[in-house]
Amino acid sequence: xxxxxxxxxxxxxxxxxxxxxxxxxxxxxxxxxxxxxxxxxxxxxxxxxxxxxxxxxxxxxxxxxxxxxxxxxxxxxxxxxxxxxxxxxxxxxxxxxxxxxxxxxxxxxxxxxxxxxxxxxxxxxxxxxxxxxxxxxxxxxxxxxxxxxxxxxxxxxxxxxxxxxxxxxxxxxxxxxxxxxxxxxxxxxxxxxxxxxxxxxxxxxxxxxxxxxxxxxxxxxxxxxxxxxxxxxxxxxxxxxxxxxxxxxxxxxxxxxxxxxxxxxxxxxxxxxxxxxxxxxxxxxxxxxxxxxxxxxxxxxxxxxxxxxxxxxxxxxxxxxxxxxxxxxxxxxxxxxxxxxxxxxxxxxxxxxxxxxxxxxxxxxxxxxxxxxxxxxxxxxxxxxxxxxxxxxxxxxxxxxxxxxxxxxxxxxxxxxxxxxxxxxxxxxxxxxxxxxxxxxxxxxxxxxxxxxxxxxxxxxxxxxxxxxxxxxxxxxxxxxxxxxxxxxxxxxxxxxxxxxxxxxxxxxxxxxxxxxxxxxxxxxxxxxxxxxxx
Numbered sequence: 001x002x003x004x005x006x007x008x009x010x011x012x013x014x015x016x017x018x019x020x021x022x023x024x025x026x027x028x029x030x031x032x033x034x035x036x037x038x039x040x041x042x043x044x045x046x047x048x049x050x051x052x053x054x055x056x057x058x059x060x061x062x063x064x065x066x067x068x069x070x071x072x073x074x075x076x077x078x079x080x081x082x083x084x085x086x087x088x089x090x091x092x093x094x095x096x097x098x099x100x101x102x103x104x105x106x107x108x109x110x111x112x113x114x115x116x117x118x119x120x121x122x123x124x125x126x127x128x129x130x131x132x133x134x135x136x137x138x139x140x141x142x143x144x145x146x147x148x149x150x151x152x153x154x155x156x157x158x159x160x161x162x163x164x165x166x167x168x169x170x171x172x173x174x175x176x177x178x179x180x181x182x183x184x185x186x187x188x189x190x191x192x193x194x195x196x197x198x199x200x201x202x203x204x205x206x207x208x209x210x211x212x213x214x215x216x217x218x219x220x221x222x223x224x225x226x227x228x229x230x231x232x233x234x235x236x237x238x239x240x241x242x243x244x245x246x247x248x249x250x251x252x253x254x255x256x257x258x259x260x261x262x263x264x265x266x267x268x269x270x271x272x273x274x275x276x277x278x279x280x281x282x283x284x285x286x287x288x289x290x291x292x293x294x295x296x297x298x299x300x301x302x303x304x305x306x307x308x309x310x311x312x313x314x315x316x317x318x319x320x321x322x323x324x325x326x327x328x329x330x331x332x333x334x335x336x337x338x339x340x341x342x343x344x345x346x347x348x349x350x351x352x353x354x355x356x357x358x359x360x361x362x363x364x365x366x367x368x369x370x371x372x373x374x375x376x377x378x379x380x381x382x383x384x385x386x387x388x389x390x391x392x393x394x395x396x397x398x399x400x401x402x403x404x405x406x407x408x409x410x411x412x413x414x415x416x417x418x419x420x421x422x423x424x425x426x427x428x429x430x431x432x433x434x435x436x437x438x439x440x441x442x443x444x445x446x447x448x449x450x451x452x453x454x455x456x457x458x459x460x461x462x463x464x465x466x467x468x469x470x471x472x473x474x475x476x477x478x479x480x481x482x483x484x485x486x487x488x489x490x491x492x493x494x495x496x497x498x499x500x501x502x503x504x505x506x507x508x509x510x511x512x513x514x515x516x517x518x519x520x521x522x523x524x525x526x527x528x529x530x531x532x533x534x535x
Contacts, residue, residue, distance in 0.1 A: 017095050017096070017097060017098060017114075017154075017158065018095060018096060018098045018151065018154070019093060019094065019095045019135065019150070019151070019154040020043065020094045020095060020096055021093075021094040021139065022091065022092065022093045022094070022132065022135045022136055022139050023091070023092050023136070024050075024089070024090075024091050024092075024132075024133070024136050025088075025089065025090055025092070026087070026088075026089045026388045026391070026392070027052070027054075027083040027087055027088045027089070027388075028083070028087050028384055028385035028388055043074075043075045043076075043094050043095065043096045044072055044073065044074060044075065044094070044095055044096070044114055044117075045072070045073055045075050045079075045092060045093065045094050045095075046070065046071070046072050046091075046092070046093040046094075046095070046161075047069075047070070047071045047073070047081070047090055047091070047092050048069070048070045048090060048091045048092075048093070048122070048128060048129070048132055049065045049066060049067055049068065049069040049070075049088070049089070049090045050067065050089040050090060050091060050129055051067050051086075051087070051088075051089040052065075052066075052067070052083070052084060052086045052087040052088040052089055053065055053066050053084035053085070053086050053087075053088065053185075053227075053230070054081060054082050054083045054084045054088040055080075055081075055082045055084070056069075056071060056079060056080070056081055057079065057080040057082075058071070058073055058077070058079040058080075058118075059077060061118075063119060063182065064181070064182055064185035064186070065081070065084070065088060065090070066181075066185060066216065066223075067125075067216065067217065068122060068125045068215055068216045068217055069119070070119070070120040070122045070125075070128070070161070071118065071119055071120065072114060072116060072117050072118065072120060072161075073117065073118075074117070075094070085230065085231065085233075085234040086230045086233075086234075087384060087388070091129070091132040091133075091136070093132060093135065093154075093157075095154070095158075097112045115162055116161065116162060119175075119178045120161060122160075122161065122214075122215065124160055124214075125214075125215075125216075125217060126217075127160060128157065128160060128161070131153050131154075131156060131157040131160070132157065134153050135150060135153055135154060135157075138150040138153065176200070176201045176202050176203075177201045177203075177208075177211055177215075179200065179201070180197045180198075180200040180201045180208075181212070181215070181216075183197070183200065184197065184220070184223065184224055184227070185227065188224055188227040188228055188231070188250070188251055189228070189231075189249065189250055189251035190251060191251075192224065194208065194209060194220045194221065197212075197220060208220075224251075225261060225265065226265065228250040228251050228252065229250075229261070229262055229265045229266065231249070231250045232246055232247075232250045232258070232262060232270065233266070233273065233379070235249065235250070236270055236273050236274040236277065237273075237274065237277040237278075237382055243255045243258070243259065243270055243271070246258070246270070247259075258270070266379075267361045267362060267363070267376075267380075268359060268361050268380070269359070272339070272359045273380070276339060276380050276381050276382070277381065277382040279338075280297075281337075281338035281339040281381075282300040282335070282336065282337050282338040282339070283297060283299050283300060283337065283338070283339050283340075283341065284299060284300050284301055284322070284332065284335060284337035284339075284340045284341075284354065284358070285299055285340070285341035285342070286301075286302075286303040286322060286324055286342070286346070286349070286351060287303050287324075287343070287345055287517075288341055288342075288343060288363070288373075288377070288519075289302055289303065289311060289314055289316065290311070290314065290517060290518070290519025290520065290521045290522050291373060291374050291377040291519055291520075292377065293314050293315075293316070293521060294374065294386075294387075294390050294519065294520045294521050295374070295377065295378055295381065295383040295386050295387060295390070296383070296386060297381060297383070298316070298319065299316070299319060300319075300320070300335050300336075300337050301319065301320045301321065301322040301332075301335050301337075302314070302316045302319045302320070302321055302322065303321075303322055303324055304321035304322065304323050304324070305323070305324055305325050305483070306323065306325055306326055307325075307482040307483040308482060308483060308512060308513055309513065310513070311513045311514070311517070312511070312513070313511060313513070313514040313521065313522070313525045314521060320335060322335070324349040324351070325349070332354055332357060333357060337354075337357065337358045338358055338359075339358055339359055339360075339361070340354050340355065340357070340358050340359070340360040340361070341360070341361045341363060341377065341380070342354070342355070342360060342361070342362055342363065343362070343363045343364065343365050343366075344364070344365040345365065361380060363376060363377075366518070367518060368431065368432065368433075368437050368518065370518045370519055370520060370523065371391055371520075373518070373519075374387050374390070374391065374519075374520060375387055390520055391520065394520050394523065394524055397524060397527055398438075398442040398443065398527060401442075401443055401527050401530070401531055401535075402442065402443050402444050404531070404535055405443055405444075405445065405530070405531070405534060405535060406444065408534055408535055409445060409446075409474075409475070409534055411446070412446065412474040412475060413445075413446045413447060413448040413449070413472070413473045413474050413475070414439055414440075414445045414446065414447065414448065414473055414474070414475045414476075414477070415427075415447065415448040415450065415451055415471060415473035415475075415476055415477070415501075416435050416436075416439065416476075416477045416478075416479075416515070417471075417476065417477070417478045417479075418460065418478075418479055418480075418481055418516065419478055419479070419480050419481065419486070419487045419488075419490060420480065420481035420482075420483070420484035420485055420486065420487045421484055421485030421486065421487040421489075422484045422485065422487070423462045423463075423484070424462070424463045424468055424487075424490065425460045425461065425462055425463070426450065426451065426454060426455050426460060426461050426462075426463050426467075426471070427451075427455065427459070427460045428451065428455040428456065428457070428458045428459050428460060428461075429447055429451055429452065429455060429456035429457065430447070431457070432455070432456075432457060432458055432459045433455075433458075433459040433460055434459075434515060434516050434517060434518060434522075435477075435515055435526060436459075437523075438523050438526045438527065438530075439526075439530070442523070442527070443527065443530060445530075448471060448472060448473035448474075449472060450467065450470055450471050450472070450473070451473075454467065465495060468495060468499075469495055469498065469499075471499055471501075472499075472500050473499075473500070473501050474500065474501060474504070474506060475501055475506045475507075475508070475533070475534060476499065476501035476502070476506065476507045476508070477507075477508050477509075477510050477515075477529075477530075477533070478507060478508070478509055478510070479509065479510050479511070479512045479515050479516065480509075480512060481512065481516075482512070508529070508533040510526075510529050511525070511529075514526070514529075515529075
C-alpha cells in the first residue's frame, strides 16, 4: 500500500468507529469465575473495571484488574478474565470500524489500528463509568432518538479516553506507571513507599501521586491499605490462621496496628468480622432491616413507631418490635443482641446508647446509593454473593417494568407528594430522594414540570399553596406522614380538586414506610406499586 493510501486509512481509523454491544458483569469472589474471549470478527473490546479485583491474560501479558483499570484489545486475539478474592465487576464495550462514505471498499480482515490499545489510564474514571452505564441502558432501545443518543455517548467516551492517554503520554511513560501499579498489586505484602513507586515510574512523587489518584480514585498508600485489608478479610473468613499470622501475611508489621487499621477501614475489629462470617449473630439494625432481610438475615427486633407503625412490607412476622420513639433501656437489653448496626440516623432516635450493649458497626449514610449500603452489610456477614444476586434480580424487574411502562405512559408525567397537617412536600428528581431514582431513573418515567423546576436536584421541597396549584402531573402518588398529623383535610379542598391528576382520577395512595425508605426491598415495592397503578 502506498503512503497516500496508508495515510488515508489511518485517517479513517481515527474518525470512523461505532459501538456494537455492551454488557455489565458482576462476579463474586466466593466462587471461581473465568471467561475466555476471542472472535473471528474484526472488532475491539474495551474492558473497564468498576469494582473488585482479578487478572487479565492477553497474549503474553498477565495484568492485574482493579477498580479504574481500563483495557482496549483486538477481539481476534484471545483474552482471559478471572476473578479475585474481592469479586469483580466490569463493563465490556465492543466497537468496530465503520465504512466512510468516500471509501469504496474496506478490508475488515485487516483491522484498522485504533489510536490507543492495551492498558489505559482513565483520569476521569467516574465519568467513564457513567457513560458506560448509560450505554447499557440504551443498548436495546428501538427508538431512533435513543439510538442516536447512544452513538453520541459512545463518541464522548472514546474522546475522553483518547484525551486522557494524550495527557499521560505528554507527561510521562504510561507503561512505567502501569508497571508500578502492577508492582503494588503483586507485592502488597512488602514494605513500599510512594517515593519508591515514583522512582520506578521515573517521575516526581507529586506527579506520581496525582496520576495514581486519577487512575484509581485513591491515594497510593490508601490503595495499598485497601489491598491488604481485602486480603485480610478473605483470610479471616476462610482460614483458621491467627491474627498475628494474617497480619504478617498481608504486610502489617504487627497485629495491633493491623487491628487498628482494619477497624478504621471495615468498621469492626478483625475478630468481630470473623465471628460475623462464621456464626449467625443476633442482629439489631433499626431502620436498616431492609438490607438484612434482602440478604436472608432476620433481625432480633424490628423498628416500629407509634404513628408510622412498622415496616410491614418486610414481612417480619413474629419479630419483636423496638419502639424508636418511646424506647426504654430495658427493651433492648432484654433482646440481648450480639451485634448492632447503625447509621447516622441513630442520633435522632437516641440509639447511640445501644453501642454499650454489643459490638457495633457504624455505617455511613449511603442514601440513594443503596447498592453500596447493601454491599457493606453483605460484607459483614459473608453474603456478598447474595447481594449480587439480589441486585441483579432488582435490575431485571426494573428493566422489565420500564419497558412495559414506556408504552403505557408515553408523554405522561408523574410526581410524588408527602402530605401532613403541617406541610405538603414534593419529592425530587432522578438522582435525589427516596423515590426519584426509582421513578425517573430506573423506570424512566417523566417528572412533572414542577419537579424539574423546584426539586430536580433536591430530595424534597415544601410547597406553598400557590406552588401546589401549579402541579400539573398526569399521575400523582401520595403518602401521609402521621407523625405530623395526616392532613387528609387537604383532599377536600378546592385547591386539591383543581389538580389535573385529581380531576382525571389518577391519584394513588402508597404505603408510607416502604416509600419513605431506601433499600432494595423498599424500591422493589415502589416498582410493584407503580405497575399496579399505571400498568
